[in-house]
Amino acid sequence: MAAEVPDDALVIRGGDPHEPERFKTMIEQAQLAHSRGLGYSLSTYAGNDHTLGRDGLIAQIATVGPIPNRMLAVTTAHQLREINCELVPSGPLPCHVRVVLGRNPDPERVKDFVGVFGQAEMNPVYQRTRRRS
Numbered sequence: 001m002a003a004e005v006p007d008d009a010l011v012i013r014g015g016d017p018h019e020p021e022r023f024k025t026m027i028e029q030a031q032l033a034h035s036r037g038l039g040y041s042l043s044t045y046a047g048n049d050h051t052l053g054r055d056g057l058i059a060q061i062a063t064v065g066p067i068p069n070r071m072l073a074v075t076t077a078h079q080l081r082e083i084n085c086e087l088v089p090s091g092p093l094p095c096h097v098r099v100v101l102g103r104n105p106d107p108e109r110v111k112d113f114v115g116v117f118g119q120a121e122m123n124p125v126y127q128r129t130r131r132r133s
Contacts, residue, residue, distance in 0.1 A: 005087040005097060007078035009048035012061050014069035016120035017113075026110050030101060039086070039100040042113060046077065046087070047094030059124040064094040070126050073117035083112045 005011075015022055026042060033041040047061040062072060077087055086100040101109035 005046050005077045005089055005093065006048050007076065007081065008050070009046045009077040009093060010054070010057055010061060011044045011046045011075050011077055011080060011087075011097060011099070012058065012065070012067065013042070013044050013073050013075075013117060014065070014067040014071075014123070015073075016071045017073050017117050018120060023110065023114070026114070027107050030110060031105050033098070034105055038098060040102045040105050040109060041088075041098045041100040042110075044097050044099050045094065046089065046097040049094070055124060061094045062123050062125045065096070066125075067123055068126075069123055071120040072123045073120045075116045075118065079116040080113075083116060085113065 017026065030040045030042050033039065045061045045065045045067065047057055047064070049057055049060065052060055058072070058074060080087060080099055088098040088100060090096040090098075099113065101113055
């Protein structure tokens with residue numbers, strides 16, 4: 001059963017969403033979700049066990065993902081709600097969370113989404129989660 005995502009939950013997106021070439025990819029991903037009836041949305045992962053500390057929590061979320069990217073970016077559920085996003089968790093935290101940017105495609109909403117993420121940082125579990133070739 002999915003849980004509510006508390007405002008203080010950390011929300012992680014794999015990769016560096018601030019890279020210009022990622023913008024087009026995120027628009028395509030949001031449009032694909034929309035075409036599947038999921039709203040104009042993007043994938044993230046979230047968790048809220050703050051007893052782990054920030055770094056430990058990021059590592060836990062990145063492992064649960066698993067997030068295979070070398071870099072990742074972090075925000076909070078509160079910051080996403082401030083830009084009127086809906087957070088739809090797949091189960092109890094930590095877990096995948098679909099961030100609904102809106103009901104209709106609008107690339108400006110992707111810009112808003114990117115704007116609430118901090119500067120990309122190294123994925124602390126990159127070596128453990130990366131895909132094997």
